[in-house]
Amino acid sequence: MRKIKGVDTICASTWETSTGPCEVKTAYPEIDSGEYWCEMKGVKRSKTVNITVSAASVILESPVLPVMEGDNVTLSCRKKQTPSNLTAELYKDGFFIRSSSTGEMIINGVSMSDEGLYKCSISGAGESAESWLNVTAGDVILESPALPVIEGETVTLTCRKMKTSLNAPADFYKNGNLIKTEYTGEITSQNISMSDEGFYKCSISQSQGESPESWLVVTERDVNSKPDPIQNTVVADPQEEKDSNVKHRSKRVIVLLLLGTQLHLSLFEDGAGFPQVDPNRQQHFAYETFTVNCEGLNGLTGWRVMRKLKGVDTICASTWETSTGPCEIKTAYPGIDSGEYWCEIKGVKISNTVNITVSAASVILESPVLPVMEGDDVTLRCRKKQTPSNLTAEFYKDGVFIRSSSTGEMIIHNVSMSDEGLYKCSISGAGESAESWLTVTGGDVILESPALPVMEGETATLTCRKQGTSSKFPADFYKNGNLIKTEYTGEMTIHNISMSDEGFYKCSISGSQAESPESWLAVTGS
Structure with a gap:
């Protein structure tokens, strides 16, 4: 997974092909710079690494992962397409620290005081972006459950020095805040709840050494209530999972809501089965605002709006936590917000897809977002940016001119399947719009x-x-x-x-x- 410009997304073109390594064959600064991590079935299973793709001529080569106290660390300043070393100046936290005729700086016996933001510059070529050097005291580890624990269970975290099993007094932290000091080096949480989920770390008291952070995952316990034979069916699949430190039962619960014998869905009645777009058109001018909403879709709740931009599936929000609810694009950008939009619940697609085009051109074609029914009347409008009055426009279908309109509107009466196709328009002196697909369905x-x-x-x-x-x-x-x-x-x-x-x-x-x-x-x- 990766977070690019505040948006979490998979590092692949589709969810189906997203398992395995993430190979970015041609890296772009605006698209591929960000945070990267590993997850399994929606659960974050690793810490984050930061990757910067630079358009500059100079980069600083520094370790991706934290380095351990006492290790030697090499930072290299490199000019693009220049294999030989050049004289470079190195900076930490914005302050000049040294010059190197080889372009390299070696930090011997690195310590916590060496942690910080580093960059470099080469005369006549410019300077690199900044990168954070993370230093960890590698002799302290926190033993915690590798797998999710179930609400109500008891969990023990153990802080110890590497290569010894002796317990020593330790401080325990959750999400960066000190929560407890234990002289046995162990902290036990009984009757664990969802509020206990978070990042934990520890430090050996009276020592500068602290462990890396570990994520503790808590999952909800199945409620043993008698289900309504018509409304709810609960299927539990208990499965024991083990590792060296923890043994617990993990339950997968699948709830199927049944109305009568089966819940049915009509995907077209009253526009059901499609996200609602406001304003109701496929094309939008750059920097305009539009909203995609799944509210009331088939009577389901807990949905989120998803979108595919440049072949990558992503949520239409900055984080998964805030992703349920309408997707409001306040300032639309052609290269960022054009694409396919749909609704999903817990990873399951529950709607058809709508296509939205954000155009940098001066002309757009206003056409229906949703399929139109045979026999209906359909109005297409050709609009020039920041011009409310109607202008004479020419309309095209599948690249072929079909008619001119002095009002900038074209009405298709009693639309039929033969009217389905790609439409665009043009206004003299202003240019032409992008193409949009008009979908016609046999509505009965x-x-x-x-x-x-x-x-x-x-x-x-x-x-x-x-x-x-x-x-x-x-x-x-x-x-x-x-x-x-x-x-x-x-x-x-x-x-x-x-x-x-x-x-x-x-x-x-x-x-x-x-x-x-x-x-x-x-x-x-x-």
């Missing part, structure tokens, strides 16, 4: 499918029907755009469902051009 067909993830081994039924009627018609069913089955009952049942059944499904009434919007079928491991 809906696909009923499970709104929440189904578990492997279960049975799922998809129903294709015309809106406003419960009558069954022969229907064609598609997965990821490919025809998979024709059912004369209008229903398709997937028995003993598996992860390979996960995907986008849609249907069409046989003999008709009308088809439903796509619905995402999510499958979770049993």
Whole structure:
């Protein structure tokens, strides 16, 4: 994982390919500079390292990881595309400390006082960015649970010097604050709760040595309450996990909300199944404000807005903790905020995707964000920045000129599937807009499918029907755009469902051009 400009994101193009090393083949200063760390299933499992990608001609080569007291540390000042060493000046915390004819500075027997911000400069080439040198007293370690602990359990943290099992008086810290001094070198927390989660470290009393920080993860305990047979089904999978210091039971709890026998979802009625965008248009001028909202989406709560920018999936907020709720882009930038937006709950995509384009041009095309229904009237507007009055505009579909309008508007009456395509417009003397895709759907067909993830081994039924009627018609069913089955009952049942059944499904009434919007079928491991 990495945090770039305050936004947490995976270091890969998709979640599916995000396990394994993160290789940045062509590094860019604005895109790849930031904090990097490791996580597993949403839980941070490492400390953070800072990486700076510099557009300057000079960089300072310094250790990524903390160095231990007593070690020797080499800092090298390097000019781009120059392998030979050049005379360089080295600085710490903004103050000149020494000049080196080799471009290198060696700190022998490094101590805590050497910790700080370092940079360097080469005459005629400029200076490097600053990098923090972190020094740790390597002879003290904190023994803590490697795996998450469950609320209500007892946890012991042990502070000791490396290469000895003798207990010594120790100070314990949580999130940088002293919480307790224990003469046995051990601190025990009984009946642990979520409030105990955090970064812990310790120091041996009367010594300058302290341990690195360790993250203590606390997970909620399953509530042993009798579930309502209609409203809730609770499936617990207890699993014992061990390591050298801790042994505990870890439970995975999957809750499926059922209405009647199964909760169904119509993805198109009243715009359900799509994020809501305000203002309701695909294109926005640079520096304008727009909001993406999942409020009321299918009656679900706890959602967050996600987006894919330049092929990278990321949350539409500065941190995971603040990411639930509407996504408000107060000052939109073309290179940063253009992309796909959707809604998810706990890593599961629960909506279709909308495309938003932030344009640096002087002209935009105002077109619907959501699919329009066959038979509706659709208005496209061509707008010049900071010009409220309508100007004469030319409209194009799939690159071909279709008409000119003195009002800057084009109305498509009784829209049909043949009107679907890429539209753009131009205003004489101002330029042309970006292209936007107009999606047309046969609005009288809906696909009923499970709104929440189904578990492997279960049975799922998809129903294709015309809106406003419960009558069954022969229907064609598609997965990821490919025809998979024709059912004369209008229903398709997937028995003993598996992860390979996960995907986008849609249907069409046989003999008709009308088809439903796509619905995402999510499958979770049993």
